[in-house]
Amino acid sequence: xTDGRARRAGSPAAALVLEDDDLLSEILLRLPPAPSSLxxxxxVCKRWRSIVLDAGFLRCFRARHRRNPPLLGFxxxxxxxxxxxxxxxxxxxxxxxxxxxxxDAAAKCRILGCRHGLVLFLYPTRRVAVPPGFDSGGSAVAxxxxxxxxxxxxxxxxxxVPFQVVLVGTDEGRTRAFACVYSxxxxxxxxxxxxxxxxx
Numbered sequence: 097x098t099d100g101r102a103r104r105a106g107s108p109a110a111a112l113v114l115e116d117d118d119l120l121s122e123i124l125l126r127l128p129p130a131p132s133s134l135x136x137x138x139x140v141c142k143r144w145r146s147i148v149l150d151a152g153f154l155r156c157f158r159a160r161h162r163r164n165p166p167l168l169g170f171x172x173x174x175x176x177x178x179x180x181x182x183x184x185x186x187x188x189x190x191x192x193x194x195x196x197x198x199x200d201a202a203a204k205c206r207i208l209g210c211r212h213g214l215v216l217f218l219y220p221t222r223r224v225a226v227p228p229g230f231d232s233g234g235s236a237v238a239x240x241x242x243x244x245x246x247x248x249x250x251x252x253x254x255x256x257v258p259f260q261v262v263l264v265g266t267d268e269g270r271t272r273a274f275a276c277v278y279s280x281x282x283x284x285x286x287x288x289x290x291x292x293x294x295x296x
Contacts, residue, residue, distance in 0.1 A: 121147055121156075129161035131168065132187040171207055171215060178207065178217065208241030214259055216243035227263065227276050227285035240264045246281055 114120055124147060127133040134157070138145040147153055168190055169182040182190045209216045218241075246258030261278040275288045 117143075117147060120144070121153055124148060124153070125156055125160055127157075129157075129165055130188045131166070131184070131190070136187075168213075171210060173205060173207060178205070178215070208263075209243050211243065212245045212259075214243045214245070214257070216241050216261060227278070227287070237265050237268055239266070246279065 124137060124144075127137065134148045138148050148157075166188070167183050168188075169180050169184070171178050171180055180190070184190070206218045207215070208218060241264070242262045244260050244262075246260055259280045262275065263278075264273075264275045266273050273289075276285050277288060278285045
């Protein structure tokens with residue numbers, strides 16, 4: 097005697113639903129936003145892989161889960177660098193080693209932000225040139241910063257992920273406040289505003 101659930105799963109109606117790409121996309125959009133969800137689905141078959149790698153599907157998946165993404169882990173600063181501590185259980189757990197950064201103990205380092213798989217910290221050895229005024233001879237001090245994926249990033253699967261950096265701060269005398277944005281695609285900083293701070 098066969099199980100009733102097995103008969104229903106193999107029924108022609110269920111097969112018709114799985115053959116319709118639009119319906120299958122709607123079902124897959126409802127998967128949890130865990131790091132392992134889409135990679136696991138992509139190995140089911142070539143058709144499912146093509147659906148979950150489609151740029152339109154990925155935009156919809158991100159938009160649907162934007163408000164409740166999982167916390168992958170957090171960075172903490174130690175004498176020898178930044179350490180990533182994962183918070184999820186396997187298979188979604190990110191290994192501690194690859195996400196940690198070793199730094200010179202004598203150098204000052206500040207974590208400014210972390211999102212979309214990118215981390216922003218101030219450190220003397222830089223991957224991105226700092227805006228004018230932030231270099232060693234400048235008088236600008238960054239108080240807050242954020243790093244976000246660039247608008248042209250579809251799936252983030254490539255080696256080079258386009259990103260933007262936003263810095264907000266003042267000069268050392270705290271007489272001027274500013275905001276500036278860096279685009280990795282253009283390789284340029286743009287100052288959005290410069291405000292003179294009056295004495296109160």
